[in-house]
Amino acid sequence: MRKQKLSALVLKLLRNEYPNAGTMLKFSSIFELLIAVVLSAQSTDEQVNRVTSALFAQYNTPGEMAALELPALEELIKGVGIFRNKAKNIKEMAIIIRDKYKGEVPADFDELLALPGVGRKTANVMMAVGFGQPGLGVDTHVHRVANRLGLVHSKTPEQTEKALKQMIPVSEWSEAHHLLIFHGRRVCKARKPECAGCVVEKHCARSFEK
Numbered sequence: 117m118r119k120q121k122l123s124a125l126v127l128k129l130l131r132n133e134y135p136n137a138g139t140m141l142k143f144s145s146i147f148e149l150l151i152a153v154v155l156s157a158q159s160t161d162e163q164v165n166r167v168t169s170a171l172f173a174q175y176n177t178p179g180e181m182a183a184l185e186l187p188a189l190e191e192l193i194k195g196v197g198i199f200r201n202k203a204k205n206i207k208e209m210a211i212i213i214r215d216k217y218k219g220e221v222p223a224d225f226d227e228l229l230a231l232p233g234v235g236r237k238t239a240n241v242m243m244a245v246g247f248g249q250p251g252l253g254v255d256t257h258v259h260r261v262a263n264r265l266g267l268v269h270s271k272t273p274e275q276t277e278k279a280l281k282q283m284i285p286v287s288e289w290s291e292a293h294h295l296l297i298f299h300g301r302r303v304c305k306a307r308k309p310e311c312a313g314c315v316v317e318k319h320c321a322r323s324f325e326k
């Protein structure tokens with residue numbers, strides 16, 4: 117089956133399975149979303165939401181976060197993984213957004229990518245969720261599920277992103293990102309995929325290998 121056809125079929129089945137697929141991160145501004153997405157690396161959305169509900173209640177603007185001392189910021193976000201590194205990036209990012217962008221998160225993929233701590237996944241999520249623009253972020257779940265399904269045969273998330281963007285219509289990029297994440301978290305788990313109850317098993321390359 118051609119990749120476009122397979123991806124359309126898989127997305128249709130996943131859409132039926134997860135009609136409410138979307139970001140689970142809590143935020144009330146574009147800047148808060150950016151901080152939440154940066155914090156989400158190697159952490160669960162629950163951990164991030166716990167940390168941000170306390171953090172944003174006190175500090176939720178670039179100016180406020182730029183002015184925070186690094187140890188204080190580390191203390192506030194220590195409930196997520198690699199928090200020291202994230203604190204350093206968030207402080208530097210907040211200074212750049214405050215000074216270079218007058219406090220507004222740039223709505224441009226390359227400018228987002230140039231911010232400290234922002235990789236392609238974060239920039240794609242910001243474009244899609246934050247600005248309603250085309251974006252297909254590839255995290256560990258999207259990369260794993262797309263490879264198992266046989267949609268892509270790639271070694272890196274960057275290669276997966278490029279291949280998925282070629283086979284999925286632009287208008288569905290953001291939805292595809294959320295659907296593949298939902299499926300990866302709930303069914304196609306890293307260690308033990310639950311293939312027996314999987315709605316796309318019939319079409320999955322990995323299930324053909326068994």
Ligand code: SF4
Nearest residue numbers: 304309311314317320
């Ligand atoms: S059949 Fe198994 S490997 Fe394939 S998508 Fe479903 S859970 Fe993942």
